[in-house]
Amino acid sequence: MTSTETRTTGKIGDSPLRPDGTLKVTGEFAYSSDLWHDDMCWGVTLRSPHPHARIHGIDVSAALALPGVHAVLTHADVPGLNRVGLEHLDQPALAEDVVRYQGEPVALVAADHPETARRAAKRIVVDYEELPALTDPRRALDEGVPQVQPGGNLVRELTIRRGDPAPQAPVVVALDFEVGMQDQAFLGPESGLAVPDGEGGLDLYVATQWLHVDQQQVCRVLDLPPDRARLHLAGVGGAFGGREDLSIHVHACLLALHTGKPVKMSYARDESFFGHVHRHPAWLRYEFGASEEGRLAYAKADILFDGGAYASSTTAVVGNGGTLGLGPYNIPSVTVDARGVYTNNPPCGAMRGFGCVQAAFAHEALMDELADRVGVDRVEIRALNGMRDGDLNITGQLIDSAAPVAELIRTVRDLPLPASPEGERDIRDLPGGASNTTHGEGVVRGIGYAVTYKNVGFSEGFDDYSTARVRLELTGGEPVATVHTAAAEVGQGLITVEQQICRTELGVDRVVVHPKNTFVGSGGSTSASRQTYVTGGAVKAACEAVRAAVLRLASARLGVGGLRLDGDKIVSASGEVLASLADVLGAEAVEETVEWHHRPTEEIDPETGQGNAHVQYAFSAHRAVVDVDVELGLVKVVALDTAQDVGKAINPDAVVGQIQGGSAQGMGLALMEEIVVTDGKVRNPSFTDYLIPTILDMPPMQVKVLEYADPHAPYGVRGVGEPPTISSGPAVAAAIRAATGKALRRVPVRPEHITL
Amino acid sequence: MRIELTVNGERHEADDVWEGESLLYALRERLGLPGSKNACEQGECGSCTVYMDGVPVCSCLVAAGQAQGRDVTTVEGLAGDDGLDPVQQAFVECGAVQCGFCTPGFLVSTHDLLARNPRPSDPEIREALAGNLCRCTGYEKILDAVRTAAHS
C-alpha cells in the first residue's frame, strides 16, 4: 500500500532490480494477510460440507449468542444482487436454497478473535437435505443426471471444422488422455481488510488480479455505486489465475458494512483449497492422420473440461482448449469438439496456461507416437510440422509474426545434456533421494521433448485494454515520473517494467510507482500473459503523450519547433541541446492518462470455429531428462531445459525468472500435483497431501531466450508467463515414457502407473 | 495468558493470549511483526521460519506460550544498523524474490545454513532448504542467491 520508488537506473532491455525487493527481504512489505486496523474484527466463512444439498433453513442464534461475535450473516443479509461470476453470474455470494459443491460459502461471522469467529461458525445450524450429486463430468450431458444449474449442465461447446470433412491418411495414430485437477497453490493466502467509511461506503484492501472487475462484482452484491466501494491492491503472494475470481472480497465488505468495523479475513491453507477455483481436469481423445513421412494431414480432437459447480472462466478455457488445442502445427483438415460442463465438483477456472496446458499433454504424446510410427526423430517431426510466420492456424487466422517452432525445438535438443551417470552415485541425485531407496539399480534415464503455443491477452472479441496515468514534475530539482495503473503486481515484476518504460520514454532516472487502486481506469487482468504487453503499451502511450506535452511546453518557452527529447535534454531538429528537461518543466506538472487497446480480435464462427480469435501467440519448447526407478515408480527430473521466444525481453532477468517458475509448475502437474476429488469431496486440502515441487525436486534449468520482435506489439514484446507452464509438463511426461516404455496416458504420473 | 519474550533483541509482552495461539500468530497479530509469513500454518512450507534461541523453527508449530522467556529472531531482525544482511542483499540482487511470500522463511533458513556451513555445495543447499516452498521462482535464482551470499 506504500508507493515504491527506486533510483536504480534501468531502461527496457536492462534488468534493474524490483523496486519492492528491499521491502520484501526486510519483512516490511504489506501483504494482504498482514493488514491490521485499530478495532478490527476477524471474518470467517461457513462452507458447505456437501457437494449438493438443499438448504431448508439456517439458524444463527447460537452463533450470535457467543460473546465476542459482532455479526452472523447469510444470503438474507445481501443488499444487492446475490450473484457473482467472471463470465456468467451463476454463483451466489452466499448460498440461498441450494449448495452445489463442497466448500460453497453459506454464512459469515465477524468476531473480535479469529478463534471466536471459527467457534461461532460451528454453532450455526444449517438444515441440509443432501441431493444426488453429479460428479462424473463424462456423464454431465446424459439424460437423467442431476442438473447442477437451472440452464442445464453445458457451459460451452466449441466446434472447429476446417478442410476436408472426411480426411484420409496412410498413417493414423490416436490416444485418450486424462489430466488431473491442479491447484495454483500461491503461497499468500486469500486475505484482505475492508474498512467502512462511516457513510455507507468502504475501502477494500485485497490481493487480487484485476481490481476493476472485483469492484464491479462487489458493487453489484453490495448495491453500491463504484465511488462508494474503492479497491486497493494489497501485497499479493502469487496468483497464477487463482485470484481472478472473488474470495474474501464481498464477504469482508458485507461484514464491515454490517458491523461498522474494519474486518479482516484470511484463509488458512485448507480453506484456501476450497476458497479458489482450480485448473480444469480434462479428458482428451485425439487422432492424427499423416503421410508416410510424418506430415500431418488431419487432426481430430474431442476435449472435455470439468468446470465444477460454477462457470468461472470455463468459457474461455474451452475457447483456448478448442482453438489452440492441437498445438503449434500446420494441419490442413481439422475437427475439434471441446466442451466445458457443470458438475458438483469444485469449481474450476483460471490457472496459468489454461486450456493449452491440458491439451498439450495429448498433442505432444500423440506427436511422439506419430514420430515413432513413421520412423522420424521426435524433434524433427515437430520441426517438420511446426508453424512458421505466414501460416494459418486451425481457426484460419494468419500467424503474422515469428513462429519459430522448428528453431525452438532444435535449440533445446542442442543444449548440453547432463552427464550420463557413471559409477557410484550420490543418492541425493537419484529418484527417492535421501530416502535411500536405490543406489542406482533399476534406474533408467529418459529424454522427452515438447513444443507448445499460447494466446496472449484476452481473445474472441473481448475489448482488452489498460489505462495508465503518467505525471512528470520536478522534485528536489530533479524530474520525477509517477506512473499510476490499476494493473495488479502479483510478483511477476510489472512494477519494474512500468519504471523501465517510463525511464526509456521520458529520460528520467526516478520513477515512482503509485499504489494500485481503482482511482485510475482499469488495467485489465493480470492473466493471459498480458500485462507487459497491454499495460506496458498503456504506460508507453501515456509517456508518449507526456513527452509530446513537454515538447509543446518547450516550444512555447523557447519559441522554436521541431524539438525532441534526448535523454533528459531538449534538443533541436539539428541535434543542438537547447534546454534540460528540468528547465522546461519548472514548476509545471505534466500529466496524461491514456487508455490503450490491443488489436481487436473477433468471435469465432459458431459452426466452423473459424476467425481471428487471438491477438498474439507465444511459443516455447522444453527438453526434460529424467531418471526413473522403474521398480518403485519414483522419478527424479535431472534437467529441464527450455527455449522461448519472448519477442523483446524488457527485463531479461525477470523473463528468465518467469520461465523458471512457470516450468516448475508444469513439471508439478506432470509428476505430483493433483487435487484428489472423490464423490465431489476434496481429499487432500493441505500442503501435506497436495505436493508442489520443492528445491529438491527441481533440477537445474538452462533457459534460452529468443527475441523475434512482434511488429504489432509495443517494443515487439510477446507474453512470457504462461508458455513455460504449458511445454514443461508434456516434456517431463515424454521423458518418463522414454525411460519406462509405458504409455502413461494420465497426469500426474503416479508410481503405480510406472510399476503396474 | 500473558507471555514475555525477546524478539530481535527487544523485550515484548502480550496479554490475553489464547492458549491455542501460535508463536506465528503472536508475532504477526500481537507484536506488530508480520514479516514472518503464514502460507500454511501447518508446518509444511517454511514461510514462518524464525530463530528461537538460535535454532530455526516453524513458528506456526510453536505455541505462543512455549516462547515464554525465549529469544526469537525474525526476518525483521536480520538487517543490521549498516544495512541489509548479505543474505537479504543476495536475494534482492539475484532475482530470488518474485511475490516474496516465501522469502522471509528462505532468508532465515539460508542465514542458518551459512552460519553452520559457510561454503555449502549445491546438494547441501538443496537439503537445507527442502522445507521451504516457493511457488514463483522454480528455485534457480534462490540457489544463485545462496551461492552469492556464501561468497560475499
Ligand code: FES
Ligand atoms: S506457515 Fe509455518 S510452515 Fe507454513
Ligand code: FES
Ligand atoms: S517468490 Fe513467490 S513463493 Fe517464492
